[in-house]
Amino acid sequence: MNLLIRNGKSVVNFVCFMLIVFGGSVHSRGLLSSQDRPKPSNAAPFARWLVSQSSWGVLSTIAEDLGGAPFGNVVSFSDGLPNEGKGIPYFYLTSLDPTARYALKDHRSSFTLSEYPLGTCGKIDPEEPTCSKITLTGKLNELDAKSEEAETAKKALFAKHPDMKKWPKDHSFQVYKLDIEEIFMINFYGGPKPLTVDEYLRSGMKKVTAIM
Amino acid sequence: MNLLIRNGKSVVNFVCFMLIVFGGSVHSRGLLSSQDRPKPSNAAPFARWLVSQSSWGVLSTIAEDLGGAPFGNVVSFSDGLPNEGKGIPYFYLTSLDPTARYALKDHRSSFTLSEYPLGTCGKIDPEEPTCSKITLTGKLNELDAKSEEAETAKKALFAKHPDMKKWPKDHSFQVYKLDIEEIFMINFYGGPKPLTVDEYLRSGMKKVTAIM
Structure with missing residues (x-):
């Protein structure tokens, strides 16, 4: 019986270990319940869901020192x-990084x-149309650091990315905003979903909660 | 004692459930052991590791119909x-998708x-320098479908992405290759790692195995 108790405890410890290792990973990577996912046919709420739930992506600018090549960079x-x-x-972003430097010279992004x-x-597979993807095209602009919009955006950024608060002061990080002009989204078979910027911005966002 | 055995069994069942749920997720998303990760100071092997272990990324081209904006797209x-x-x-890629169409007109990518x-x-955080990122800049070219290189590349693509075999024949998917001209990689503090294309291509790749 002692053996059973010990085995039971070992098993419980193992479960706890699994929960810590994989549960921690899940939390840190923000896995969501698929039931919160809007229907693909509801293009605007779907797009807003995808954007609001994501924490990082690839920001592309024009690299003037690379012959005008499109230069993608991983950003939060x-x-x-x-x-x-x-x-x-x-x-x-900091202008120590090429993306901000490129954007200051050419806002296309x-x-x-x-x-x-x-x-x-x-x-x-990530390239399958049913695994959705979105590209917001427009102009990337640095915000006036003293503006109310920059202050609000900073709070939002720091809430989602607490590490940002600790980033080096002497790197002069500034808030940048993408002024969206076009939206390209694929979230099902049949090609990109027709979706205007106005429809996207006006759409209410369904409240969702990440699994903890 | 029976209760203990039953509890023990319940716990074991729970562990199995956890393994199936999270283990399945881990496998499908290809999580790796961090011990296989090369040292950040070994720039070329690190870059080759990052590229070989990844299965998808963002491919950027010039969108001629969006005022020459850089257009990023999610691809395997x-x-x-x-x-x-x-x-x-x-x-x-298929030319039904803008990325291939853009690349056929302007190879910069x-x-x-x-x-x-x-x-x-x-x-x-994904934007922290210690969470590595790489941008390979160059020219995106469609390969001659009858070439040996296209055949070999197709085998490699299908091995990593079995779903590709089932993609619609009438979409005319073709193999494209990025001819790399510049490498931008950040994998630690201190800015991008100096790394030439030659160093990158000549570097041996450390064999690694994903945790199943």
Whole structure:
């Protein structure tokens, strides 16, 4: 019986270990319940869901020192405080990094997100149309650091990315905003979903909660 | 004692459930052991590791119909058969999708990967320099479908992305290759790692095995 108790305890310890290792990982990577995922046919709420639930993506600018090549860079972002996202991506960038430098010279930009890291695609290949992806194209602009918009955006960024608060002061990080002009989203078979910027920005965002 | 056995069994069943749920997720998302990760100071092997272990990224091209904006798109890729990667990314694209259409008109392109989806960044923010990222800039070219290179690349793509075999024949998917001209990689503090294309391509790739 003692053996059984010990075995039972070992098993319980093992379960706890699994929960810590994988549960911790799940939390840190923000896996979501697929039941919160809007129907793919509801293009605007779907797009807002994908943007609000994501925490990072690839921001592309024009690299003037690489013959005008499109240059994608991995960045973190936020579109608002938790459950208050407005759909507009804000970034915290330093001109020590090429993306901000490029944007200051040429504002043309796009921001690309995949649903894959959210964990709601399951085992579907990331290029399959049913694992959604969105590209917001527009102009990337540095905000006036003293503006109310920059202050609000900073709060939203820091809420989603607490590490940002600790980033080196002498790197002069500034808030940048993508002014969206075009939206390209694929979230099912049949090609990109027709979706205007106005429809996207006006759409209410369904409140969702990540599994802890 | 029976109760203990039953409890023990319940616990074991629960462990199995946890393993299936989270283990399945881990496998499908290809989480790796961090012990296989090369040292950040070994720039070339690190870059080759990051590319070979990744399965998708953002491919940026110039969108001529969006005022020449850089247009990022989520794509799957392969740099070779398992453990035989050569560092050159190959894609399976259709000109029904804008990325291939753009590339056929303007070959300038970049391909961007984050280490974050591999699971080896832990809880580090995706924009932190210690969560690595790489941008391969160059020219995106469609391969001659009858060439040996296209055949080999197709095998590599299908090995990593079995779903590709089932993609619609009438979409005319073709193999594309990124001819790399510049490498931008951040994998630690202190700015991008100096790394030439030659160093990258000549580097041996450390064989690694994903946790199943």
